[in-house]
Amino acid sequence: MIEQASLCTLLLALFMTYAIILTYKTLTETNLVKAIIYSAGQAIAYTLALVLLAAPDLVLAYVAVGVGMYTVLFLFVVSRTENHEYESLEEALKAMGVDVDE
Amino acid sequence: MSKSKARENRDITKEIIVAIFASLLIIVFASAILFSGAIAIPPQPTNRPLASFYLRTTYNWEFKWLWSSSPEVVTSILWDHRGIDTVYETGVFFFAIIGALMLIRNYKGGSKYKAVGMSIIARSVTKITLVSIPVIALSIALHGHLTPGGGFQGGSVFAVSTLLVIIALGLGFFIERGWTKHRLLGLHTLGIMIIGFIALSLPIIGFFRSYCGYIMQNQWKPWSPLGLGYVFNLFGIEILYSGSLLFLNLAGFLAVSAGLTLAFIALALPKEDIRKGGGLDD
Amino acid sequence: MINEILWSYIYASVIAIIAITIYGMASRPHITKKLIMLSILSDTACLMAVLIGVHSGTIKPPVFPGISFTNHPQVGTAELDIFSYEAVDPIPQVLVVTAIVIGLAVLLFLSYIAILLYQKYGTLDVRLIELRREWDSV
Numbered sequence: 001m002i003e004q005a006s007l008c009t010l011l012l013a014l015f016m017t018y019a020i021i022l023t024y025k026t027l028t029e030t031n032l033v034k035a036i037i038y039s040a041g042q043a044i045a046y047t048l049a050l051v052l053l054a055a056p057d058l059v060l061a062y063v064a065v066g067v068g069m070y071t072v073l074f075l076f077v078v079s080r081t082e083n084h085e086y087e088s089l090e091e092a093l094k095a096m097g098v099d100v101d102e
Numbered sequence: 103m104s105k106s107k108a109r110e111n112r113d114i115t116k117e118i119i120v121a122i123f124a125s126l127l128i129i130v131f132a133s134a135i136l137f138s139g140a141i142a143i144p145p146q147p148t149n150r151p152l153a154s155f156y157l158r159t160t161y162n163w164e165f166k167w168l169w170s171s172s173p174e175v176v177t178s179i180l181w182d183h184r185g186i187d188t189v190y191e192t193g194v195f196f197f198a199i200i201g202a203l204m205l206i207r208n209y210k211g212g213s214k215y216k217a218v219g220m221s222i223i224a225r226s227v228t229k230i231t232l233v234s235i236p237v238i239a240l241s242i243a244l245h246g247h248l249t250p251g252g253g254f255q256g257g258s259v260f261a262v263s264t265l266l267v268i269i270a271l272g273l274g275f276f277i278e279r280g281w282t283k284h285r286l287l288g289l290h291t292l293g294i295m296i297i298g299f300i301a302l303s304l305p306i307i308g309f310f311r312s313y314c315g316y317i318m319q320n321q322w323k324p325w326s327p328l329g330l331g332y333v334f335n336l337f338g339i340e341i342l343y344s345g346s347l348l349f350l351n352l353a354g355f356l357a358v359s360a361g362l363t364l365a366f367i368a369l370a371l372p373k374e375d376i377r378k379g380g381g382l383d384d
Numbered sequence: 385m386i387n388e389i390l391w392s393y394i395y396a397s398v399i400a401i402i403a404i405t406i407y408g409m410a411s412r413p414h415i416t417k418k419l420i421m422l423s424i425l426s427d428t429a430c431l432m433a434v435l436i437g438v439h440s441g442t443i444k445p446p447v448f449p450g451i452s453f454t455n456h457p458q459v460g461t462a463e464l465d466i467f468s469y470e471a472v473d474p475i476p477q478v479l480v481v482t483a484i485v486i487g488l489a490v491l492l493f494l495s496y497i498a499i500l501l502y503q504k505y506g507t508l509d510v511r512l513i514e515l516r517r518e519w520d521s522v
Binding site (some may be wrong): 041057059060061064065068069072073076080 | 176177242250251252254255258261262265269290360366369370373376
């Protein structure tokens with residue numbers, strides 16, 4: 001006997017799928033500006049999930065903080081420091097100009 | 103080459119151990135929570151008893167011993183039933199802002215900044231929205247005891263408009279108008295002092311009248327007959343301000359907006375000023 | 385049956401995001417990436433707390449509807465019974481409002497420390513900082 005799943009549960013499952021995919025892409029991206037934009041997309045998915053869970057105070061607080069402030073804060077940090085993340089130690093040393101030749 | 107390769111092999115085994123440990127930790131905790139009955143899949147059919155208690159007594163005009171005179175249950179729990187938690191959270195926020203000021207502790211300010219932002223289209227549109235966003239933020243904070251909203255939500259929305267100004271109109275827009283770090287820190291401290299004053303007002307009044315008053319007390323209770331009222335008569339119309347909730351929301355709005363504006367202005371200074379202000383060159 | 389499958393999937397996805405972010409904080413070598421993962425972790429913990437408070441059936445937000453500054457009728461026990469059967473648990477939402485602000489404050493502080501670290505060491509890669517401290521101490 002298959003019961004009827006309501007529309008809210010289906011939409012909630014869809015938004016959590018968006019959140020998982022975007023979190024994984026944030027983890028494996030080496031260009032830091034792209035990683036920050038992916039994390040902003042994940043925050044938008046969380047805002048939609050909070051609307052479906054009947055929490056209007058949290059939506060107001062989370063839209064301003066999660067989507068607006070975290071993105072701009074991390075972009076400020078990247079602009080004052082460096083932009084690229086190196087996977088292996090050799091590439092990092094080469095980018096700094098050290099000769100790796102043994 | 104051999105040294106770095108050995109170092110990388112050690113990194114990969116460390117990563118695998120960390121991954122397995124994280125997964126095991128999460129799986130153990132999740133199954134413990136599930137099988138103990140705290141969470142049910144699918145969710146339970148009725149509310150828990152504590153939630154039912156708060157929902158029933160917060161706006162009950164027939165039983166006024168435990169009420170907080172506000173139909174918005176989240177704000178009344180935040181500032182009335184669990185008010186001391188919120189006072190400590192405001193204190194944590196204050197310390198984080200103070201710690202963030204260490205980045206510009208030697209910064210004297212006052213150098214010539216010209217407000218150079220983006221193109222003229224972006225600047226004109228930003229000037230139009232700059233009027234509406236702070237008004238909406240103040241209205242969210244003012245309505246906090248009747249509709250979803252409150253001090254923190256309004257303060258965050260105000261800080262977003264500050265970010266728009268820094269990016270689209272340039273930092274000189276603030277510096278020309280005299281928004282220095284001392285004035286913003288003074289506004290932040292003023293908001294927190296108003297919260298502390300309202301929190302301690304009823305115990306002090308109770309001390310002079312030999313009644314027992316509680317910290318962050320809102321309404322009249324039979325065992326402590328002191329309270330800030332709940333309606334205000336203005337030319338025959340009764341306005342519902344819920345005791346201390348209206349003033350606490352406004353004070354929280356002032357504190358959060360001033361603190362976040364200060365944090366983002368300090369972050370947006372040019373690199374030369376941050377390097378000289380941090381004091382790492384000596 | 386579909387309802388149970390969907391709710392199990394929702395809880396499993398939240399737990400999977402927590403596991404991914406903890407792994408990401410421990411294994412990626414750049415400090416900014418660690419900070420991004422920390423922000424995602426704190427937001428996911430907040431979402432899990434809100435998920436626990438939901439009950440099945442019709443859900444409504446925990447605000448008594450229709451009250452304004454000048455229109456405040458005297459509400460009795462009968463209407464409040466209906467309200468308390470339909471509304472969602474308000475306590476996790478209170479804790480999450482506090483947690484969002486504290487998470488923002490901690491991340492602000494950590495990002496200032498990251499900027500100061502870059503000024504002192506010239507890099508934000510954890511392995512290179514370790515190498516530089518070894519060379520400087522020799």
